[in-house]
Amino acid sequence: MKKTSSSRMARKKRNTCDSNSDIISHVPGNILEKILMYLPIEDLVRTSLLSRKWRYVWMKLPQLVFDKTFYGVLDGKTHAELLMIIYQVMLLHRGPLTKFRLSLSELESCPQIDQLILFVSNNDIQDFTLRFWKGQLYKLPSSLYLCSQLKHLNLRSCMLKPPPGFEGFTRLLSLVLKEVVIAEDVLSSLISNCPLLEELALYSSTSLDSLEVNGPNLKKVRCDGHFRSICFTNTSRLANIEIYSKGVREDPFRSEEEISSSVMLLESVPVIESLGLDFCYVKGIAASGVPTTLPTTLNNLKNIELYEICFGERDDVSVLICLIRSSPNLEEVKIHAFSSATSASPTVLDFSEVHGCSDVSLNQLHKVDMKNVSGSTPELEFIKLLLAKSPMLDTMLIELNSESVADELRIVKELTRLRRASPRAEMNFVHQYED
Numbered sequence: 001m002k003k004t005s006s007s008r009m010a011r012k013k014r015n016t017c018d019s020n021s022d023i024i025s026h027v028p029g030n031i032l033e034k035i036l037m038y039l040p041i042e043d044l045v046r047t048s049l050l051s052r053k054w055r056y057v058w059m060k061l062p063q064l065v066f067d068k069t070f071y072g073v074l075d076g077k078t079h080a081e082l083l084m085i086i087y088q089v090m091l092l093h094r095g096p097l098t099k100f101r102l103s104l105s106e107l108e109s110c111p112q113i114d115q116l117i118l119f120v121s122n123n124d125i126q127d128f129t130l131r132f133w134k135g136q137l138y139k140l141p142s143s144l145y146l147c148s149q150l151k152h153l154n155l156r157s158c159m160l161k162p163p164p165g166f167e168g169f170t171r172l173l174s175l176v177l178k179e180v181v182i183a184e185d186v187l188s189s190l191i192s193n194c195p196l197l198e199e200l201a202l203y204s205s206t207s208l209d210s211l212e213v214n215g216p217n218l219k220k221v222r223c224d225g226h227f228r229s230i231c232f233t234n235t236s237r238l239a240n241i242e243i244y245s246k247g248v249r250e251d252p253f254r255s256e257e258e259i260s261s262s263v264m265l266l267e268s269v270p271v272i273e274s275l276g277l278d279f280c281y282v283k284g285i286a287a288s289g290v291p292t293t294l295p296t297t298l299n300n301l302k303n304i305e306l307y308e309i310c311f312g313e314r315d316d317v318s319v320l321i322c323l324i325r326s327s328p329n330l331e332e333v334k335i336h337a338f339s340s341a342t343s344a345s346p347t348v349l350d351f352s353e354v355h356g357c358s359d360v361s362l363n364q365l366h367k368v369d370m371k372n373v374s375g376s377t378p379e380l381e382f383i384k385l386l387l388a389k390s391p392m393l394d395t396m397l398i399e400l401n402s403e404s405v406a407d408e409l410r411i412v413k414e415l416t417r418l419r420r421a422s423p424r425a426e427m428n429f430v431h432q433y434e435d
Helices: 002-021 029-037 041-049 068-072 079-092 113-121 142-146 184-192 256-260 279-287 314-325 377-389 405-416
Strands: 063-066 099-103 127-131 152-156 174-178 199-203 211-214 220-224 230-233 240-244 274-278 303-309 332-337 367-373 395-400 426-431
Touching: 063 068, 063 079, 079 113, 099 113, 113 127, 113 142, 184 211, 274 279, 279 303, 279 314, 303 314, 367 377, 377 395, 377 405, 395 405, 405 426
Parallel strands: 063 099, 099 127, 127 152, 152 174, 174 199, 199 220, 211 230, 220 240, 240 274, 274 303, 303 332, 332 367, 367 395, 395 426
Antiparallel strands: none
């Protein structure tokens, strides 16, 4: 009896030792997959040496990411060697592939990439990123347009030319195009043929004459480039808009016609919550005359961010005041000021009278961020207006860009003495080049 008991204890101890010696093999499959999803590919391959159970797990993961982390351990590899390694990893992959990312600054666009895209198109890809920095623009193969399960598409330095009969990506949720060559009508058609699209980001180094954005489910749009005309239709859910040009404010080659045609139809986005514009589109709004208020009150607008706004120019400030007056629930205002010696300052210093904004109220404003403030009279008058009209203001950050320390001290002294409608409002000052 004792011998049997001792034998059982020995077996139990041996099994316990065996179990402890290979604890990693007993990690549940779903947890194992989540762990591996956070590892770069080169570390994924190494996990095959950990245990028998781990040997082939990495080959079945639903994502492959070739980015700067992947290149970090392959420093010095040639373009051909990089491609070969990527091919080998993909040939070993088994099972569905829902996410694929190829974003290597060292990798040039080349026809051999077609085979990679063909591979992912046959694996129900949902999240696809392809970004190049070197070589000529990469012309996307027809296999990309067969990715019917695609939900996220991110492209850089590519040419988009869908084949005849292409009806769009019906499941696409986000689209990011950077330095992508695509015809204007094709781009507008692509957007409208993605009925579930929620986020759109366009970064263009070339000028586009016009763009129609038609998206019933769009929530966020960013256009960074020179679009002479942007029209929003069927965008009743659009809440976040950022539109920036790549021009220089004092560009002598920018024609009045180009500026006047850069019109933003804010009445097409009734539920907008966040708005970002630069000087070009502010000028576009002002070209046909600035109304006291917009045709549609922007009751949902909480954040406004404007770039290169010159407070010495009446058009800039009139548009700014119009936006503020039309947005009764503003909570945050960010403005990057632009200083120009050629801009004429108002002769009358009462900002509210000059720009007709004595009736402005900012009852919900909590935060103000002013950058590149040189201390001009119009700038200081605008800050004075915000302080006087914002009873709920918490913080105002002012980034100074003055010519001397003495000038900075003068600005700080003048602003800290201004009356504040909010008893808890704090003013913080930093230099332009301060972290």
